[in-house]
Amino acid sequence: MRLPLITYQGLGFPLVERLLDLRTCKIRRKQLYSTTFTLIRHRWMRNIPSICAFTSKQFSTQSEKDKIDMSKFPVENIRNFSIIAHVDHGKSTLADRLLELTGAIAKTDRNKQVLDKLQVERERGITVKAQTASLFYTHQGQTYLLNLIDTPGHVDFSYEVSRSISACQGVLLIVDANQGIQAQTVANFYLAFEAHLSIIPIVNKIDLKNADPEGVETQIEKVFEIPKEDCIRISAKLGTNVERVLEEIVNRIPPPKAKTDDPFKALVFDSTFDHYRGVVASIAVFGGQVRKGDRIMSAHLGKVYEVNELGILRPDEHPTDRLLAGQVGYMIAGMKEVKEAQIGDTLFLQKHPVEPLPGFKPAKAMVFAGMYPTDQSEYNSLRSAVERLTLNDSSVTVQRDSSHALGAGWRLGFLGLLHMEVFNQRLEQEYNASVIVTTPTVPYKAILSSAKLIKEYGEKEITIINPAQFPDRSVVSEYLEPMVLGTIITPDEYIGKIMTLCQNHRAIQKNMLYIDDKRVMMKYLFPLNEVIVDFYDHLKSLSSGYGSFDYEEAGYQPADLIKMDILLNGKPVEELITVVHKDKAYSAGKALCERLKDCIPRQLFEIAVQAAIGSKIIARETIKAYRKNVLAKCYGGDITRKMKLLKKQAEGKKKMRMIGNVEVPRDAFINVLKRKDK
Numbered sequence: 001m002r003l004p005l006i007t008y009q010g011l012g013f014p015l016v017e018r019l020l021d022l023r024t025c026k027i028r029r030k031q032l033y034s035t036t037f038t039l040i041r042h043r044w045m046r047n048i049p050s051i052c053a054f055t056s057k058q059f060s061t062q063s064e065k066d067k068i069d070m071s072k073f074p075v076e077n078i079r080n081f082s083i084i085a086h087v088d089h090g091k092s093t094l095a096d097r098l099l100e101l102t103g104a105i106a107k108t109d110r111n112k113q114v115l116d117k118l119q120v121e122r123e124r125g126i127t128v129k130a131q132t133a134s135l136f137y138t139h140q141g142q143t144y145l146l147n148l149i150d151t152p153g154h155v156d157f158s159y160e161v162s163r164s165i166s167a168c169q170g171v172l173l174i175v176d177a178n179q180g181i182q183a184q185t186v187a188n189f190y191l192a193f194e195a196h197l198s199i200i201p202i203v204n205k206i207d208l209k210n211a212d213p214e215g216v217e218t219q220i221e222k223v224f225e226i227p228k229e230d231c232i233r234i235s236a237k238l239g240t241n242v243e244r245v246l247e248e249i250v251n252r253i254p255p256p257k258a259k260t261d262d263p264f265k266a267l268v269f270d271s272t273f274d275h276y277r278g279v280v281a282s283i284a285v286f287g288g289q290v291r292k293g294d295r296i297m298s299a300h301l302g303k304v305y306e307v308n309e310l311g312i313l314r315p316d317e318h319p320t321d322r323l324l325a326g327q328v329g330y331m332i333a334g335m336k337e338v339k340e341a342q343i344g345d346t347l348f349l350q351k352h353p354v355e356p357l358p359g360f361k362p363a364k365a366m367v368f369a370g371m372y373p374t375d376q377s378e379y380n381s382l383r384s385a386v387e388r389l390t391l392n393d394s395s396v397t398v399q400r401d402s403s404h405a406l407g408a409g410w411r412l413g414f415l416g417l418l419h420m421e422v423f424n425q426r427l428e429q430e431y432n433a434s435v436i437v438t439t440p441t442v443p444y445k446a447i448l449s450s451a452k453l454i455k456e457y458g459e460k461e462i463t464i465i466n467p468a469q470f471p472d473r474s475v476v477s478e479y480l481e482p483m484v485l486g487t488i489i490t491p492d493e494y495i496g497k498i499m500t501l502c503q504n505h506r507a508i509q510k511n512m513l514y515i516d517d518k519r520v521m522m523k524y525l526f527p528l529n530e531v532i533v534d535f536y537d538h539l540k541s542l543s544s545g546y547g548s549f550d551y552e553e554a555g556y557q558p559a560d561l562i563k564m565d566i567l568l569n570g571k572p573v574e575e576l577i578t579v580v581h582k583d584k585a586y587s588a589g590k591a592l593c594e595r596l597k598d599c600i601p602r603q604l605f606e607i608a609v610q611a612a613i614g615s616k617i618i619a620r621e622t623i624k625a626y627r628k629n630v631l632a633k634c635y636g637g638d639i640t641r642k643m644k645l646l647k648k649q650a651e652g653k654k655k656m657r658m659i660g661n662v663e664v665p666r667d668a669f670i671n672v673l674k675r676k677d678k
Ligand SMILES: Nc1nc2c(ncn2[C@@H]2O[C@H](COP(=O)(O)OP(=O)(O)OP(=O)(O)O)[C@@H](O)[C@H]2O)c(=O)[nH]1
Pocket: 085, 086, 087, 088, 089, 090, 091, 092, 093, 094, 113, 125, 126, 127, 128, 151, 152, 153, 154, 204, 205, 206, 207, 208, 234, 235, 236, 237, 238
């Protein structure tokens, strides 16, 4: 208790009194600490009045918490909806306005994308995690409970959208009045449409000078067959017409079909790991009710837990005594292990078993990469960080892996490159982990022709997620590569350039449709490998930023693939093996050799960096010989100083990885693998 007491000093009497109040309220120590840290942060900003406002809000919320009676909200007065749209069309901004209008947060200029809570979301300005908030809205004398889920817009996080949709009966489909329908608008529309949800089209950003709400409504009618009159024009930024959105949510979205008389049944649609409280599960109650103290069971593991805490998010956690049919909230039930809280699991009362809900279709990883701790002694801590983060992001697949150069690690599967980058950034920021990520690859398939290998694998068709295990042509009758159906939406003046770009990426055109008099939607079949790295960047720059792109899985097709080795003075480097299409082998080999040349320091002898296909060398770079004389700056003959420098040099060598007789600094080696640059 020492730390909070020290921080009381200088904060003024009213605050001390409040903190003491807080203690008599039997608030948990952890909350007291976190409150105090927040106070310190506020004090840092030298804003004492705001501290008092903050604390009074905290404590009034505390007393208010016990007041919410969830039974006040019968199923007919509940609306569960998601906000979906293309990237940057204003989902999080509209969520802010809805939170303000319903009093969940105060109206201030500082409320910007409050549901984007993660550091990575704030830094990148994008939503990567769906977030829930419960709003109370009074309409024609009735109080409604509106459960809002703000979702990400980027294609790599579409799994979050599809999961959120499972807890909803309706969606707000937002379209930017300036940009019109974009590729992810189409993809997200179909997710909601196929789930038979009520769709409320919203034309946002009508305050912009170039806004064309009329034109955008025509597009909505043409592409989605939704009558123009159903669209609501708003400016989420200025709050124009947002009140009407609330009314239409109540009028157009049906209440959930759940019944309070049924036995309790809830779907776990998201989970996070809290260091102090264990697993915090987001649940949608599909029937019955659950109270604090109830003994519940998980359908997945069959384990029994006691419910310690229940509540709703407003958007911060707000404990309640129970959750009833149709409601969405969080639950803490003493689950300490990450594997205990499977997303898609069904929870029910121990005494009243029920038929489990269908759960979720597992996400299909599109991109795989090896991940290793920078220092092997951190393996265990990294393992627990990866486990906890994958609990919160169930679309990541994990398999153990090991490599000569990088030690023990994992092979992780992601939905795309941005997803992979965000996952790494979250590992670093939220778990303080330092990792090495290897060259990403897509999952190839091979049809084996060798009876011996078929016996070994137990099947004829195998999937390869590690290029080092790519089987040789001599034992394979056919290689297959994953394909995707890409949707491109662009102003028609860029069609020619985009067609050439697609051809260069081995794409085949499937169809083309004008969505209004100047914008066109094109569908192309692409090899996945051709779109994951830099296709979108090229498309953006060719179309002056106006083109948008989205893709969905489209099975596998035969392809002429080959394994490319990288050699250092004739010795192969296992971690740099890549699988490439035969037509692209030369350019890929050349690029990799050039990058490696820049990453390896010159040594006492010449080093040949080569790309090889089988025994054939297809590209080569040479690193010239050089000797770093560490004693060069050491004038005079002080032997102890010389010894010190030589010792330091020897220590530096420990950080080297020997490939044949070539020393490759671990960092340099990693930099090549990271493939950050093109
Ligand atoms: N002028 C104007 N700008 C808006 C409006 N609504 C949102 N914006 C701006 O558009 C940008 C993107 O808004 P967000 O709310 O983050 O968009 P989003 O759809 O949540 O973005 P992602 O989560 O990354 O997909 C921000 O700079 C907002 O300030 C609006 O009505 N008018």
